[in-house]
Structures are given as structure tokens and as C-alpha cells.
Amino acid sequence: MEVRLNDRERTEIERxxxxxxxxxxxxxxxxxxxxKLPARRANIDAEAVAALNRIGCNLxxxxxxxNISKSLSAADLRKxxxxxSAIADAVNAIQGAEK
Numbered sequence: 001m002e003v004r005l006n007d008r009e010r011t012e013i014e015r016x017x018x019x020x021x022x023x024x025x026x027x028x029x030x031x032x033x034x035x036k037l038p039a040r041r042a043n044i045d046a047e048a049v050a051a052l053n054r055i056g057c058n059l060x061x062x063x064x065x066x067n068i069s070k071s072l073s074a075a076d077l078r079k080x081x082x083x084x085s086a087i088a089d090a091v092n093a094i095q096g097a098e099k
Contacts (some may be wrong), residue, residue, distance in 0.1 A: 003028075048093035055083050055090065 005013070017027040025053060066072045072080075 045093045046098075048090045051086065051090045051093075055086050058083055 013027065014024065017024050020027060022030075058079065062072065062076050062083075065076060
């Protein structure tokens with residue numbers, strides 16, 4: 001089994017294992033098997049969630065452009081208006097799927 005960790009995470013896990021006097025394997029097994037995961041929300045509309053993720057990426061690009069130029073173009077403002085409507089549609093789809 002492989003697990004991806006950044007240097008900070010690996011160092012912290014190694015520190016915790018040493019502090020607890022256990023091997024890395026034992027610490028990881030205990031941590032992974034002792035935690036009850038939250039129930040999966042089966043009714044979530046996956047397409048609506050994916051749409052919100054795409055919208056978030058677009059918003060980030062517009063925000064970056066605005067931060068660099070210290071203003072937004074008319075085209076960016078139009079995109080924001082379209083994204084606002086898309087957000088409302090996706091949220092409504094998600095809320096409708098939860099009922």
C-alpha cells in the first residue's frame with residue numbers, strides 16, 4: 001500500500017509513532033481502523049457538485065485576474081453574472097436531490 005504525504009505530514013506521523021513507542025505501521029493501522037467515517041450522502045447530485053467545482057475554478061481565475069490588474073473587465077463582470085446564475089442552479093439541484 002502506498003500513501004502520499006508531504007514532508008511535514010511524514011515528519012509529524014513519524015514523531016507521533018516515536019512518541020507512542022510504536023511502529024509506523026501500527027500507528028497507521030490504528031488510526032485508519034479506529035476512526036468511523038461519516039456516512040456517504042447518497043442523494044447528492046454528483047453532476048451538480050462537479051458543476052460547482054468547475055464554477056469555483058472559474059471564479060478563482062477571475063479573482064486572480066482582478067487581483068493582478070486591480071480591476072475587472074466588462075467581460076469578467078459578465079462571466080461573474082453567468083457564474084452567479086450557475087451557482088444558484090447547482091445549489092438548487094443539490095438541495096432538490098437531498099429531499
